[in-house]
Amino acid sequence: MEKAKARRLSQSKRYNLTGWVFLAPAALLIAVMSFYPMIRCFIYSFQKGATFANMQWYGLKNYVRMFQDSVFMQSLKNTFVYFLIQVPIMLILALILASLLNNKDLRCKGFFRTAIFLPCATTLVSYAIIFRSLFSTDGFVNTILIKLGILDAPFAFLTNTASARAIIILALIWRWTGYNMVFYLSGLQNIEYSVYEAAKIDGASPLQSFFHITVPLLKPTILLTAIMSTNGTLQLFDESVNLTNGGPANTSITMSHYIYDTTFKYVPNFGYSCAMSMLILILVGALAFIQMKVGDKRD
Amino acid sequence: MKKKFLATMMIVAMSASMLAGCGSKTDAPAADTSKDDAAADDAAAGDDAAATDDAAADGEQTITVWCWDPTFNIYAMEKAGEYYAKDHPNVKVEVTETAWDDLQPMITNAASTGETGELPDIILMQDNAFQKNAISYPDLFVDLTDSGIDFSQFAAGKLGYSTIGGRNYGVPFDNGAVIACYRTDILEQAGYTMDDLTDITWSRFEEISSDVQAKTGYYLVSERSGEADLLMMMLQSAGASLFNDDGSVNIADNDVLKKVIETFNSLAKNNALLVTQQNWDEYIKSFNSGSAAGAINGCWIMGSIQAAEDQSGKWAITNMPKLDGVEGATNYSNNGGSSWAVTSNCKNVELATDFLNSTFCGSVDFYGDILSKSGAIATWAPAAEADVYSEPSEFFGGEPVFTKIVDFATKTPANNTGVYYYEARDAVTTALTNIANGADMDSELANAQAAVEAQMQ
Numbered sequence: 175m176e177k178a179k180a181r182r183l184s185q186s187k188r189y190n191l192t193g194w195v196f197l198a199p200a201a202l203l204i205a206v207m208s209f210y211p212m213i214r215c216f217i218y219s220f221q222k223g224a225t226f227a228n229m230q231w232y233g234l235k236n237y238v239r240m241f242q243d244s245v246f247m248q249s250l251k252n253t254f255v256y257f258l259i260q261v262p263i264m265l266i267l268a269l270i271l272a273s274l275l276n277n278k279d280l281r282c283k284g285f286f287r288t289a290i291f292l293p294c295a296t297t298l299v300s301y302a303i304i305f306r307s308l309f310s311t312d313g314f315v316n317t318i319l320i321k322l323g324i325l326d327a328p329f330a331f332l333t334n335t336a337s338a339r340a341i342i343i344l345a346l347i348w349r350w351t352g353y354n355m356v357f358y359l360s361g362l363q364n365i366e367y368s369v370y371e372a373a374k375i376d377g378a379s380p381l382q383s384f385f386h387i388t389v390p391l392l393k394p395t396i397l398l399t400a401i402m403s404t405n406g407t408l409q410l411f412d413e414s415v416n417l418t419n420g421g422p423a424n425t426s427i428t429m430s431h432y433i434y435d436t437t438f439k440y441v442p443n444f445g446y447s448c449a450m451s452m453l454i455l456i457l458v459g460a461l462a463f464i465q466m467k468v469g470d471k472r473d
Numbered sequence: 474m475k476k477k478f479l480a481t482m483m484i485v486a487m488s489a490s491m492l493a494g495c496g497s498k499t500d501a502p503a504a505d506t507s508k509d510d511a512a513a514d515d516a517a518a519g520d521d522a523a524a525t526d527d528a529a530a531d532g533e534q535t536i537t538v539w540c541w542d543p544t545f546n547i548y549a550m551e552k553a554g555e556y557y558a559k560d561h562p563n564v565k566v567e568v569t570e571t572a573w574d575d576l577q578p579m580i581t582n583a584a585s586t587g588e589t590g591e592l593p594d595i596i597l598m599q600d601n602a603f604q605k606n607a608i609s610y611p612d613l614f615v616d617l618t619d620s621g622i623d624f625s626q627f628a629a630g631k632l633g634y635s636t637i638g639g640r641n642y643g644v645p646f647d648n649g650a651v652i653a654c655y656r657t658d659i660l661e662q663a664g665y666t667m668d669d670l671t672d673i674t675w676s677r678f679e680e681i682s683s684d685v686q687a688k689t690g691y692y693l694v695s696e697r698s699g700e701a702d703l704l705m706m707m708l709q710s711a712g713a714s715l716f717n718d719d720g721s722v723n724i725a726d727n728d729v730l731k732k733v734i735e736t737f738n739s740l741a742k743n744n745a746l747l748v749t750q751q752n753w754d755e756y757i758k759s760f761n762s763g764s765a766a767g768a769i770n771g772c773w774i775m776g777s778i779q780a781a782e783d784q785s786g787k788w789a790i791t792n793m794p795k796l797d798g799v800e801g802a803t804n805y806s807n808n809g810g811s812s813w814a815v816t817s818n819c820k821n822v823e824l825a826t827d828f829l830n831s832t833f834c835g836s837v838d839f840y841g842d843i844l845s846k847s848g849a850i851a852t853w854a855p856a857a858e859a860d861v862y863s864e865p866s867e868f869f870g871g872e873p874v875f876t877k878i879v880d881f882a883t884k885t886p887a888n889n890t891g892v893y894y895y896e897a898r899d900a901v902t903t904a905l906t907n908i909a910n911g912a913d914m915d916s917e918l919a920n921a922q923a924a925v926e927a928q929m930q
Contacts, residue, residue, distance in 0.1 A: 224585060235930075311749070423906035438577055439895050442585060
């Protein structure tokens, strides 16, 4: 009896082992594909060179250079403008749409959900190019505005700083609202309808039930989408390249676009590119941490 | 049972697609035909090159080439292969289409990681990027100076791009000599002829262009907003560059550059220049169907102009205006163009250089052939002797435009692109946009200089 017990693993240990065996391939892949490059990138950020074989030690100079680089600081500013304006608007819009579409009595719900979700199934490059042609001087938007008499002459949307940024923000909202909405919809399924019924009986208006029931109960989902959107917006690339190409005089360029330029378009200096990438990592990490501290109240 | 069967099929499909991505080099082509999305573009190109290198061992020699543009460069290279095969029937030239925007990162990746085994024998390289690549990665390109190619027969302005430290690393290919094309019918409407626009200065051009704009509503030149092409052309026409010979940045104290920016902004202000949106299609549309009745760009713009077939016979070509009050100003410049380079991964350098020598540096018939089909104009001076070159072009008013262009190329001043060309160009573009919006020129140029110097670490 004791021999049998000693030979075989206890049941909990066996379950643990099984769990680890299933996790092992994925964990290994993440470690090799994500963590190892991150660590190498971190090491390279303290070096300088154009070929990976000949990187020389450079200390913190890359980081110092980063903050003195006027184009990089501009791209940092631009990215934060996008982050601060686009993410809140998009998440609030997604939340409103989700709670509207969660209505049991609404007809054609499937159609609306598909229609709103469809934009994120498009490829980044094609939708950016289409937005660019929509807002060109003889594009659809200008033609309509002139026909309606709002404008006399075509407005160059993409050669004006404020409007170039606004169009990128608009494009992002158009594309990602549906994606976040789907998250909220699934989160809303977990809220029992009886809670809303009780609120209605107590005399709560739709707005009150939205703010006092929906939002608090959806906190975990909102946190998830906020972190994902932060990550996505800070790493913005395709729109900057294809829609505005960095915008008039670098006023709509994003950090990732600039990193791409320094690596492939300009004379390559991988240490510097890695340092900038590290900064994005730190920023995303810091923002995610702050958001979790604010939003995650698990015991 | 059905569920189990379905599940098994899905697992097989998923694992097969996973395995195709990590197939070995020689197996990859077979795997590629059965899977559609596994292999990335550059992996496929690399596999093709590797597969053909294996074939070289069998007595049949293969030269692998990567370049872009099926109607232009690829067509020319394949034709060159045919010409060479006439005397060397066992040599095959294999061209893989690779856009420049993909090719540049591939070069960077290969050189930086040391994995040059995937590169082909010959690549086409944008002249503007030549210095940057050849100086950053000197081990990647073969020195062609003593390979038997007679470089003196190429236009000096073009040759300068692929010459580093006095050694030649590239064979110049397509001509980027700047031409000014104008609509003769619009000019006539406003009371001007092509002679009025030949060998003139920019101030005279501004007069004429704003006059034509006032009378007909057409601008004689267009440029994309915030793009530095026209600026760089003007700069090079006076033999000036953004870098000094010793490599230091020449922006803040560059008097020619200041004159160029003044000229450019004056053109825009006085309705002599049409500013289009910042993308290529808009620029092309401006003279195909928009309100531009002229284009000043590299001679390769002819292809785009000819896209508007209804305008045949209404265009003519002359040289570009020159800068006022600048010593050494000419009516000639260069924009774009590329050169062939032999990579260090080439197993048979002698074969590759002999191939380039016999075709791109040796065959008048070859150049004549590609001219008619692809519009590729040579920078190799003897090519102008081909009969096709003196044929009149119906589209451009019945003139023998090709001999004109080859002639322009010989008069083009060389410039020093420098290694940090793209950094400098982007910095100047930013400065130009800010100056056009009213910022002070000297402070903007000083900022641009500082930005480039910071990036030159």
